[in-house]
Amino acid sequence: ASQLGEVHLLVAGAGCAAVADEAAKIAGVGKVHLADDASLGHALAENAAPLIVGLMDSHDAVLFPATSNGKNIAPRVAALLDVMQISDILSVEGADTFTRPIYAGNAIATVKTSDKKLVITVRGTAFAKADANGGSGTVEAVSGASDTGISKFVSAEIAKSERPELTSAKIIVSGGRALQNSENFHSIIEPLADKLGAGVGASRAAVDAGYVPNDYQVGQTGKIVAPEVYIAVGISGAIQHLAGMKDSKTIIAINKDEDAPIFQVADIGLVGDLFKIVPELTEKL
Template structure:
């Protein structure tokens, strides 16, 4: 078997979720090849070559892939992926945007957000917001998978280097989409999906200004800050902070839920956290059924006390 893993990157920065996808590929077994498509991506390719278990890195370097528009990258992966038994990508926004297009071009289905490899053709994935686990078997010639990164420990970056091979850029620019601009939120805090500690606020925060209480505490703890969908919909926090089924999936060592009731939509994005702490003045809030530790109290009294005690 030969497995193709699509690298996620920012042209000069390597996407950590790729390591989780490679870890899933290692569970499947076989030769693992990483595809890096982008522009001026030497640093990313060299990093990918250091991943333990990777035998080869394919590099498609072309201006058409500079912003990794899925309309441009999908035909390339569909062409290269035909020679492989499996094609994997992390279940991030990038992977979710890319894999369905590849599946349509190849003429097969994809299996989304796998959390366990049972065998080379059988996988487990959550359904119904994680309330049930489906075991899915694929009979496709090329099995397309997105990998929930929180379910697999990342592969190690070692000292050995795999062979780096440049491939033809394929059809290049499809002309179906054009990159206009990107607005990036800059912060010194850890990335939400990679942080060891996450503090999230919900509707109970009441205003966007009150999220400053979470930011101050997070800076002391070296934590990332998240939000429930209710808080995002209310305008308290931006979309990229949303944790949940329609947001980001996180599994930190410590998850602190502040003013979050515990709707299924939110629990689906954080219930795999190692330790969950809930702060809510409603003793009947569903979040307490999931939390390892719960504090029934007014968050506006607790947070300042907690911040001053650290």
């Protein structure tokens, strides 16, 4: 956002004043708009979108992370503003020009918009983190939030894990279809991840087969990650999976098929039986 001009943040939720105060300390933030209303408590897109549209009178662009939440709200904002959304940007080339991946990241498109108001989702792994301290933004309350009555929050099942969250983990151990079943996944992948203090990921094939829940999924239709180290165990490396992890700093692949596509992107490749290799590796760490 700072590459486009002065940055204002929107903190929307219920009882979120403390978050706004923290957000004001982020380096580069000029102003924090605080929308504190019960209708925003569960980030329902139908309630958040009209609020954001109201703020667009005095702003040129609104940026969201390309997460499930961002992808939920941004298209509604774009539709209400009658503009084209610019999705999953990798870089800012100018005030109206951006790059974004197409064909599962095999080509990078440069897009230029003629819209006066920009609605953008951002691939977080493509940009450096902002410093959480050093800013001196001001907090300004905004009104106008209300319950549109279109949707309501019913319940949430939150997966709790002692391991790092995938999108922020420095090390990720991912398992694929070759693990054969859920028991093998847990008994082979998780001890290695625990030894390394790593997050646990999975390929779509492993998720579809029911080995692990879908919030483990890394790839084009899962989470986009870029850890320091990515260990792919029994993952062949379909193009959609590579799209989610090929920006990792070091990629280690373990697979019995020496022709598996994963080896084309791997920095370190080990050909062999994962059922022997991985427990041995875990034991030696």
